[in-house]
Structure formats: C-alpha cells, structure tokens
Amino acid sequence: MEEIVKKRIKEVIKGDQNAYGEIVELYKDKVFQLCYRMLGNRHESEDIAQEAFIRAYVNINSFNINLKFSTWLYRIATNLCIDRIRKKKPDYYLDAEVSGTDGLTMYSQIAADTALPEEELQSLELQETIQKEISKLPEKYRTAIVLRYIEELSLNEISEILDLPLGTVKTRIHRGREALRQQLRYV
Amino acid sequence: MSCPAEIIEYMHEYLDEVISAENEKILREHLQTCKDCQTHFHELKKAIALVQSTSNIKAPPNLTANVMARLPKEKKKIGVQRWFRHHPLLTAASLFFVLMVGSLFSAWNDHQFSVSKQPNLKVENTTVIVPKGEVVKGDVVVKNGTLKIEGEIQGNVTVINGDKYLASAGHVTGEITEVNEIYEWLWFQIKKTGKDLINIFDEENDKI
Numbered sequence: 001m002e003e004i005v006k007k008r009i010k011e012v013i014k015g016d017q018n019a020y021g022e023i024v025e026l027y028k029d030k031v032f033q034l035c036y037r038m039l040g041n042r043h044e045s046e047d048i049a050q051e052a053f054i055r056a057y058v059n060i061n062s063f064n065i066n067l068k069f070s071t072w073l074y075r076i077a078t079n080l081c082i083d084r085i086r087k088k089k090p091d092y093y094l095d096a097e098v099s100g101t102d103g104l105t106m107y108s109q110i111a112a113d114t115a116l117p118e119e120e121l122q123s124l125e126l127q128e129t130i131q132k133e134i135s136k137l138p139e140k141y142r143t144a145i146v147l148r149y150i151e152e153l154s155l156n157e158i159s160e161i162l163d164l165p166l167g168t169v170k171t172r173i174h175r176g177r178e179a180l181r182q183q184l185r186y187v
Numbered sequence: 188m189s190c191p192a193e194i195i196e197y198m199h200e201y202l203d204e205v206i207s208a209e210n211e212k213i214l215r216e217h218l219q220t221c222k223d224c225q226t227h228f229h230e231l232k233k234a235i236a237l238v239q240s241t242s243n244i245k246a247p248p249n250l251t252a253n254v255m256a257r258l259p260k261e262k263k264k265i266g267v268q269r270w271f272r273h274h275p276l277l278t279a280a281s282l283f284f285v286l287m288v289g290s291l292f293s294a295w296n297d298h299q300f301s302v303s304k305q306p307n308l309k310v311e312n313t314t315v316i317v318p319k320g321e322v323v324k325g326d327v328v329v330k331n332g333t334l335k336i337e338g339e340i341q342g343n344v345t346v347i348n349g350d351k352y353l354a355s356a357g358h359v360t361g362e363i364t365e366v367n368e369i370y371e372w373l374w375f376q377i378k379k380t381g382k383d384l385i386n387i388f389d390e391e392n393d394k395i
C-alpha cells in the first residue's frame with residue numbers, strides 16, 4: 001500500500017490532482033475515525049478530516065517521501081484535533097451533540113431513525129458510553145489511547161506522530177489506561 | 188494492601204508487550220496470590236477491550252468529493268498532460284485531427300458573440316444570465332460573452348473567450364470549463380473530439 005501511495009504522491013507533486021483523490025479514498029476512514037474518537041462529534045470530525053487532507057495536499061512538498069505517508073497524515077490530523085479541543089469550551093464537547101437534532105447524540109439519533117432491535121440498541125448505548133468516557137480523558141492521554149487502540153498503531157509510530165520521546169508516549173498510555181480502568185470498571 | 192510497587196508497572200509493560208521474561212514471571216506469580224491485583228489487571232484489560240470494541244465508523248460518503256472540491260485549483264497545463272498520458276492513442280488521433288482541420292483557426296477568429304439556445308436564458312447584449320430560480324437544462328456554451336449564473340444549470344458549462352460569474356445561490360451540476368486563449372481553445376476542441384471518440388469506442392464495446 002505504501003508503494004502505491006508513494007507513486008501517487010509523486011504524481012500529486014507533479015501537479016496531478018486526480019492522483020490525490022485516490023490517496024484520500026485510501027485514508028478517509030482512518031482519518032475520520034481518528035477525528036471522531038478525538039472529538040466525539042460527527043460534524044466537527046468531518047470538518048477536521050477534510051481540513052487535514054487539504055493541509056496535507058497544500059504542504060505535500062514538505063513531505064519526506066522516504067517516510068511513511070500515514071504517519072505524516074495522522075500527525076496533521078492529530079494536531080488539528082488537538083487545536084480544536086483546546087479552542088472548545090469545556091462544556092461543549094461533553095454533550096457531543098449533532099447540531100440541529102434537538103440534543104440527540106449520533107447514536108440515539110440512529111436508534112430513533114431506524115428502530116433497531118433491542119440487542120443492537122444496547123450495543124449502540126454501550127458505544128455511546130465508551131465514547132463519552134474517551135472524551136473525558138485529558139487531551140494528551142486521549143490522543144495516545146486513540147492512536148494506540150483505535151488506530152492500532154505501534155508505540156514507535158505514535159512517538160513519531162506526536163513528536164514525543166517513546167518514554168513519554170508510554171507514560172501517557174499508562175495513565176490513559178488507568179483512567180479508563182476507573183471510568184469503565186462498572187460498565 | 189502490601190503489594191510491591193512495581194506490579195502495576197509490570198502490568199503496563201505486559202500490555203505494551205515490552206515485558207521481560209523475568210518480570211512476567213514475577214507478575215504471574217503475584218497475580219496468582221493477590222486478588223486485588225487480579226481485579227486491577229482484569230479491569231485494565233476490560234477497559235482496553237471496550238475501547239477497541241467501538242465499531243469501525245466509516246467516513247461520510249462524500250468526504251473525498253468535498254476534499255477534492257476544496258483543493259486549490261490545479262494548473263490547466265497539468266490537466267492536459269494527464270489527459271495525454273491516459274489517452275496516448277487518442278492523443279495521436281487528435282493531433283492528426285488538428286493537423287487536418289485548419290479550419291479550427293478560422294473558427295477561432297470569429298469574434299461573434301454566441302450562446303447555446305435554451306429558452307430560459309436571458310441575453311442582454313453580450314451578457315447571458317441564468318435568472319435566479321430558473322433551471323436551465325442541458326449544456327450551456329457562451330462564446331465571446333459573459334455568463335452570470337444566478338439560478339441552476341443542469342449540465343456542463345463552457346465559456347469561450349469570456350467571463351463567468353457564479354452567484355452564491357447559483358449552481359451547476361456538470362463541469363465548468365473556461366477557455367480563454369487560442370491554445371487552450373484548441374485543446375478544448377481536441378479533448379472534445381477525444382471524448383466523442385471515447386464515446387464511439389464505448390458504444391462499440393456495448394454492442395459486443
């Protein structure tokens with residue numbers, strides 16, 4: 001996959017915009033998921049995911065072609081998410097509401113729209129709970145946990161993405177895990 | 188509770204898959220005898236499993252299209268180069284076509300204002316207006332004039348040697364092409380011919 005991506009990047013650098021469309025297709029789910037677990041809000045996540053891809057495109061010349069593209073892309077996306085979290089009022093992200101839906105969260109909205117069977121409804125509720133608990137983590141622990149357990153990246157990759165020493169990444173994941181242990185023990 | 192302080196540390200080393208064989212042995216032995224640490228370890232693993240269980244959510248279906256629409260405009264030249272690359276055979280055919288048809292040049296020299304014929308296009312001198320609230324069906328071509336889009340065009344837009352204004356409420360469902368220099372105009376003709384050729388090929392394939 002990295003090989004195809006690098007070929008496409010070379011085409012993008014030459015100015016071929018269509019080649020970039022293929023890159024976006026390859027990474028859109030990963031980047032959106034990263035943003036969604038960081039921000040807990042679909043609208044915002046879509047906005048930030050788009051912004052991440054646009055920034056990557058505009059700055060493609062500063063990408064070192066010998067490195068892994070995904071690492072670079074995730075770094076851009078992660079930084080945008082962190083910026084967004086810092087700019088947010090603290091009471092805002094705890095609700096994680098979809099705008100214009102009268103206070104329904106994404107999951108209850110899906111549930112209301114499609115009348116799911118009891119089992120799936122419970123699973124949606126559980127997911128909502130877990131997302132809420134992830135959102136409660138301080139942003140530096142949340143970032144590390146999302147990259148480790150949602151994106152399933154190695155400690156080394158996370159250290160590269162966050163531009164932090166490996167030891168710091170480990171500490172953040174440990175603290176994140178301990179916090180989640182407390183929050184999720186009775187779920 | 189009188190547990191060695193490093194037991195929790197070993198749990199995390201274990202979860203990070205960086206624990207030494209020696210420490211793992213210590214951890215295992217301790218867990219067998221200590222209920223509290225067992226619970227602690229179990230809760231850590233449960234928290235991880237729960238976080239991992241959040242199903243993979245997919246990006247909204249239009250994300251790629253939205254990104255592509257928001258990218259800074261690519262240079263026209265590249266589009267032509269790409270077209271060259273992807274259609275070598277058609278390029279050769281098109282070049283032949285250009286060489287043959289010198290009349291293209293004389294067509295270009297024609298500075299007459301012209302516009303495609305749709306009944307609800309409003310024409311004022313050399314300005315063509317798609318009025319607000321109106322829906323124009325089919326491709327719109329304006330030559331040597333200005334096109335103001337305040338309503339909707341359901342088709343492609345081509346402005347040759349002129350200007351185009353898209354009002355905020357205006358909308359075009361197809362592609363917008365602006366051709367302002369003779370070479371670009373030539374390419375436009377070639378591409379158009381190419382597209383027609385492709386269509387012919389496609390139709391042939393359909394028959395098979």
Ligand SMILES: [Zn+2]
Nearest residue numbers: 190221223224
């Ligand atoms: Zn113990």
